[in-house]
Amino acid sequence: HHLDRGPIAPLAALSAHELFFLKNRTILITGGGRGLGLTIAHACLESGASVRCMDLLPEPSQPQWKLAEDLARSKGLQISYHQLDVTDQDQVHQVFSDLFATNSQETPHQPIRGLFTSAGIQIMMSALDYSTEKFRKVIDVDLTGTFLCAQAFAKEWFKRHPDMDGRAGMEGASIAMTGSMSGHIANLGIECAAYNASKAGVNQLAKNLALEWSKKGIRVNTLSPGYIRTALTAAQLEEKPELNKIWLQGSLLGRLSTPDEFRGPVLYLLSDASSFMTGSDLLVDGGHCAT
Numbered sequence: 673h674h675l676d677r678g679p680i681a682p683l684a685a686l687s688a689h690e691l692f693f694l695k696n697r698t699i700l701i702t703g704g705g706r707g708l709g710l711t712i713a714h715a716c717l718e719s720g721a722s723v724r725c726m727d728l729l730p731e732p733s734q735p736q737w738k739l740a741e742d743l744a745r746s747k748g749l750q751i752s753y754h755q756l757d758v759t760d761q762d763q764v765h766q767v768f769s770d771l772f773a774t775n776s777q778e779t780p781h782q783p784i785r786g787l788f789t790s791a792g793i794q795i796m797m798s799a800l801d802y803s804t805e806k807f808r809k810v811i812d813v814d815l816t817g818t819f820l821c822a823q824a825f826a827k828e829w830f831k832r833h834p835d836m837d838g839r840a841g842m843e844g845a846s847i848a849m850t851g852s853m854s855g856h857i858a859n860l861g862i863e864c865a866a867y868n869a870s871k872a873g874v875n876q877l878a879k880n881l882a883l884e885w886s887k888k889g890i891r892v893n894t895l896s897p898g899y900i901r902t903a904l905t906a907a908q909l910e911e912k913p914e915l916n917k918i919w920l921q922g923s924l925l926g927r928l929s930t931p932d933e934f935r936g937p938v939l940y941l942l943s944d945a946s947s948f949m950t951g952s953d954l955l956v957d958g959g960h961c962a963t
């Protein structure tokens with residue numbers, strides 16, 4: 673029989689706001705070169721973590737990247753950028769293996785304890801027009817890519833923490849995957865069956881990985897955002913300007929969100945504040961009500 677050890681003792685010693693700190697750890701972020709991923713990288717630095725960002729382009733291209741570098745420098749933390757295509761299995765395992773190895777050499781006082789997956793694509797297209805190739809591409813990046821990164825993370829983490837039985841929370845790791853409210857609904861005005869199917873898949877993926885990994889020390893949850901003002905939605909609005917009205921009508925708050933509004937929810941998922949949450953979904957959608 674395993675005895676229930678009760679709440680993890682050191683947690684009680686933290687003040688309420690300290691629960692959200694990410695001090696003494698490093699967070700990995702896919703899609704961390706821009707959009708939501710880069711905003712979360714900035715938030716992790718603000719909260720005391722070093723960050724390793726992965727993205728498709730060879731170099732970070734956004735002006736906000738410089739700001740994140742400046743912030744890291746001013747706080748004595750690290751931020752680094754690594755080119756990665758999340759659909760390339762060999763590359764994913766190589767990059768994660770290198771990151772874990774380098775991190776334990778360069779910042780042993782900040783072990784890797786979190787993964788935020790933000791890499792994703794969206795293709796608007798009616799189901800009748802979808803080519804198999806396009807359908808597969810969306811599933812490949814949004815669902816399979818998320819799986820490959822979580823798997824590579826877990827393999828490396830379990831190698832270094834073989835004996836975490838029952839200690840998820842304070843000493844464990846947290847994976848927060850970006851699903852979407854689109855994983856829960858069909859979006860009025862947008863034809864995007866592949867995207868919505870893959871995001872629903874991400875929710876189920878998280879639940880099942882949580883079932884396999886939680887007792888061994890890795891909590892797994894999803895964040896399901898509503899519409900965010902990023903390049904992704906800008907492209908949709910450019911293609912179909914009438915979406916703006918539909919989106920505003922569907923929001924109880926009467927607006928779209930900004931990436932900054934997900935700093936709180938993601939810090940919650942990655943930090944000890946959510947120590948008893950796993951296999952679950954955090955829906956942050958501005959009270960979206962149009963299906």
Ligand code: NDP
Pocket residue numbers: 702703704705706707708709726727728729756757758759789790791792793794813817850851852853854896897898899900901902903904905
């Ligand atoms: P962005 O397009 O700004 O960011 C997505 C990032 O993922 C980009 O940097 C993109 O690179 C990268 N990416 C795309 N394909 C790959 C790949 N194969 N390997 C590695 N990286 C890749 O979008 P958002 O910041 O808006 O989206 C972030 C996440 O949030 C996505 O998963 C999205 O589905 C989700 N989401 C977004 C919502 C929104 O309204 N914006 C709502 C709900 C969920 P590149 O730019 O070079 O293509």
